[in-house]
Structure formats: C-alpha cells, structure tokens
Amino acid sequence: MAFSAKTPRILINPDHRNLLHPKPYSSKSLCFSNHRKVREISSTKPHQQLSVLNTASFNTQDPNSHLHLLCLHGRLQKALSYFNSMQELQIPLDEDAAVAMCGDLTRARLLFDKMTRRDRISWNAIISGYFENEECLKGIRLFFTMRERGVDPDLMTMTSVISACESLGDERLGREMHGYVIVTGMSDDVSVSNSLIQMYSSLGHWEAAEKVFDRMEWRDVVSWTAMISGYENNVLPDKAVDTYRTMEMQGFVPDEITLASVLSACACLGKLDMGIKLHELARRAGLISYIIVANTLIDMYSKCKCIEKALEVFHNIPDKDVISWTAIILGLRLNNRCFEALIFFRQMKLSLKPNSVTLVSVLSACARIGALMCGKEIHAYALRTGMGLEGFLPNALLDMYVRCGRMEPAWNQFNSQKKDVAAWNILLTGYAQRGQGTLAVEFFNRMLESNVYPDEITFITLLCACSKSGMVTEGLKCFHSMELEYGITPNLKHYACVVDLLGRAGQLEEAYEFILEMPIKPDPAIWGALLNACRIHRQVDLGEFAAQHIFESDTRSIGYYVLLCNFYADNGKWDEVAKVRKMMKDNELTIDPGCSWVEVKGKIHAFLSGDNFHPQINEIKAALEVIYEKMKLAGLDSPECDVINEVEASKAEIFCGHSERLGVAYGLINTAPGTPIWVTKNLYMCQSCHSTIKFISKIVRREISVRDTEQFHHFKDGVCSCGDVGILGKG
C-alpha cells in the first residue's frame, strides 16, 4: 500500500492529503474510490495472493494490507484473529483495512465493542464503516458517543461525518459540523473543505459551497471538481464551464470526475466544440478508459446531435455498463432513431439487467414510434421485477399508452399511480394530440379541482391544444391567466405557442405585433411559428421576413430549411426551393427520410419512404397498385405532395413510395380481414396519403389508425376522425 498506518497529523503536505482522506464525494463516489483501492491491492495475481495468505504467520512489514487481503478473500475467521494480534501488538488499523473490515459490519461492531484500547483510528474505522454501509444515522450516533468519551475527532473523522450529513440530507447538522471544523482549525484542511463544498452543493446550497471554495487558501483538483459538479448539479452549467476554464488556466490537470462533470455541462449547453476538445484531452490523458468519462461523452455527443460520434464512443467501450446502454438508447431516441433504440435494448438484455432509468428511456422511444407491444412487454417486465413504481417509470408508462393512442390502459395506469403534475400533463397531451381543445380545457379544470398546481408544461400543452382546435379566444385567455392567476412567467415556448395560435387562425398581423411586443428577445422558434403560419396562409413577404430572422441565428437546424422549402413550394416559387436545397447541401445537412412503423403480431416493421428492401415489397406494391387503380375508377386522383422528398419518378411509383402507405399495405396483407391496423409515422402525413387511407378504410372495411408527429388519424368507412382539419394547409 502506498502509505503506512499512522494517525493523520493536522499539517500535511497538501499533495498527500488525498491519500490520507477519502475523497469528499457522495457516498456513491466513496464506494467508487474504495473500489479503486481494492483494485490496486488485488492487482497482484490471485494465486500469488493466496499463497501469501496461506503461508502467512504474521506479516510485520505491512500488517494492514495483509489484513485487507484476508478480508477480500472472505477469510473472515483468519482476519479476526489477525486483527486481534494487531491489537495485542498495538498496531493501529489503517483506513483501508478498516474499510475492508467493515464489509461485515456486525462483526466489526462486535470486535469494536470487545476492544480494550480504542484509539481514534478504531473509532474512525467503525464510524466510517457505518457510513459505507449506508447506516449513516448509526454512524453519526457513534460519532457523538466518541466525543462524549473524550476522543477528539480528526480530519478523517470530520470529512466522513460531513459526507454523512450529505447522505442524510441533514443540512442543520452539516452546518453544525462546519462550525465545529472552523473552531478547531480543521477547516483549513483541503479535504475537509472539499467535503463541505460537496455537502452544501448536493443539498442545493451552491452559494454556501461557493463561499467555502472562495475562502480556501489552496485548492486541489478535488476542490475544483467538487465546485464544478456542484454547479452542474444545481443546473448552472454556465458557471460549471467557467470554473473549469479557470481551473485549467491555473494549471490544474482534470481527473476523470472533473471531465465527467464538465462534459455534462457541455451536453446541457450544447457546447459541441468544447466537448470535442475535452474528448481529445481525455484520449491523450488516458482518462477515456474510465467508463464514467465514456458514458458522459455518449450523452454529450447525443445531446449535440452527433449521434454517430456517440455510437463510436459507445462501441469502443470494452465493458459497457447499464449507464452506457441507457445513454446510447436515450441518444438514439433523441436523434429520432427510436427503432434502433429498441434494437439496442434487445441487445442489452442479453448481457445486462436494465434498471428503471433504462426502461423509462426505452418507453419514451416506444411512445414516439407507437410501439405498443414493446411498451406492454416493458410494462410486464417492470411489474415482474417490482420496478413499476420506481422514479419516472409510472409516468413513462402512462405516456407510452397515451402516445400509442390506447386511452383505456392509459386511464388504468393513471388511476393506479401517483398523480403528479407530469401525469396530468401527459393525459392533457392526449387531448392536444387529437385536436380536442374543448376537452383539454375541461381536463385542465379537473386538474385544478384535484388540487394539482399547473406548471410551465401544462400551459404549453394547453396552448397547443387550443391552437390545434382554432380556439384563439380561449387560448389567449389561458395565456394571460398563467401569469396573473398562477404566477408562471411565460417563456419562449409559451410565446411560440401564442404566435402559432394566432398565425394558424390567420391573424398574421396580430401574430407579428405580438412578437414585436414580447418582453424577451424572440428566438428562431418564434419566427419559425410565424413562418409556418405564413406558409399556411400564403403570405410571402412576411414569411421571407421571418425566415431572415431565423437564419440570422440558426443555420444548423434542419427543420427550418424544411419549413422554408415547403413555404416556397406551397407558394409555387420553385427556384427559391432549389436555392434552399443548395443551402442545405452546402451546410451538409440531410433530411430524415419519411419512416413508418406498423406492428404485426407483436413485431415492429419499419418502412422508409421509397423502400425497396423489404422482403415482401413486391406484394406490398402490387396491393397498392390495385388500390390506385380502384381510386382512379372512383374518380379520385392522388394530389401532388411531399415536395421535399419528391423524386424523378412516375406518379404510380411516387404513390407507392410513401412510407405510411407501405405500412398500411403491409398490415393489410399480413393480418386477418377486419383486424384494425395501427401505423406510426415520423413526419406529417401528407394530404395525398390522408385521402388514400380514407379510401382504403372504406373499400377494405377496416379501421386504420395513423399517428403522425402532430396527431392521431382514426380512419373508418372512408372518414377520418380529424374531420380533415388536421391536414389542412399541408399542400
């Protein structure tokens, strides 16, 4: 071992402090750092260790590490007698050995109680033993007993006690301990201050943490890291990044935990350039082999929309853990690759057990593509493993049922779980998705009657529901009441909803004036909503004006190009369409192809638009051509649509290429007559598909449901539940 057992002195060379004290991270990280120690100790080959253990009479050279080894190998009986010999010889127990002994807390306590001479180290050992085993309260009690017995705590005691206050969430005790270390002069110690920073910031008092940090005479990497992660956990990513920069400037070299924290902050802020630099640094310093670093890199790249880089990092991890898998699943979902997310989940299950966070992430992917069977399977799995009520899982299940259009199971789920704001919000989106504005408002009132206080998201959803139902007056009333009655200051998203509300209803002047009167600077999304309104109502000048504002500040988001393309196309300006397409090409942006999913016999089948690779593609196309002929006979022609994906192809080919049609046709071929068909699409359904599917529902007498990004379309007997309102103005 790197150090011998001795009572820590108050004044120590700062470079050695971290060796003598546990790192002041949360209890989880404490375990982590101990694992590292264990790994160091067991780095000698196992058979060598065993032979050492077997021949050992008494290792006077390094009794503590020998004791540690015995504990590691589960030779408890031997360890105990060894420990007794150490006691007799008055050899103090060091930190590592103590930690090892504490693997069996009950026995350690028995030993402790039997001990004839208890020095400070034995007290520290048993107290930190309790902390390590998440019995903080017992540890704290013993700490007070220790003081009653007249044994003064040392630096080691105090760092662990302060960390325990953090785990207990006991701020009052934490402040008391802070006072105590100031009085005893221990607060000058780096590790003690570090644990204070950690304690305060994890309890949400980042200002108090900052005060401790600012007053430190000298700091180490751990201090900086504690402060950076403190900012990060208190949702102050800007401060985290700034602090990291200062740290770097002062010549400190980040460790794996520093990197993980600052990468998280980059992910939060979408700082891709900085993230790439940190990635490079991690590679050079060899820190990338820490899974914690690799995992945050996956998250950072996904959130910065560089999913390919995220996948690359993921595939290079030799021993992927639950978090690696969860992060990549979430990344795929975030980047609109939900189908792959489900495939990754299936792969993951072959080697690892998912936890509730993983399930939440997968459910969110299921919800997005309407993968009901997969979602149900996860529901069953959650119930089986007893995770059903953990964390966000209940709401994720609720969301999955709502977004898959299954309101009955959704209500069952809602009635059997904790009804927080998010749960109500999720059901509210159900109404918004169906364009049922009146019902949404009614539901909102029910929510108020149940004494659930609305939040920002409630109002976004409500405004959106009003907008989709053309309820301008109601929507505006709702917007004004949110601040006046509920004290929620509208943010950019709310303003965007109002622009959309006015714009869709054709009140373009009002929408524009509304933007001018906004108290905050409008972002591209606000202008985007206006541009969309101008597209619907063919207002070329105002639309171009809005577009100018958009591209002044955002040239990387694909959506705005698509919107502008469709805007010009709808107004017949084809040369402008070509210009926008060139801009996209120059910026190396590609659009997502249309994609639809259909579940047949519990298996999900995905179709890209113009898909020619499906094994049954010829059958599917033949079926569609028959339908096309029948439509022509009935005097219906499919109108032009989908400008952006338009290919040089015959009309019949275009007709057959749309992914939702492929999905519907596949469902028709492979299910028994009369079975309802459920299709999910990643984009909006075009008018042509809408009328085609109406026609199909009539001639084959089937219920067909298509959920696009905007809403549900339930087709029956040639009529759609959206009353054709949902696709108005779509070309």
Place this chain on the structure above:
DNA sequence: CAATCCTATC
C-alpha cells in the same frame, strides 16, 4: 456519468 410531460419544421 444516464431519466417522463413541452411550440413550429424533418
């Protein structure tokens, strides 16, 4: 180190 519900566009 990873997490549900949120406008417009893909």
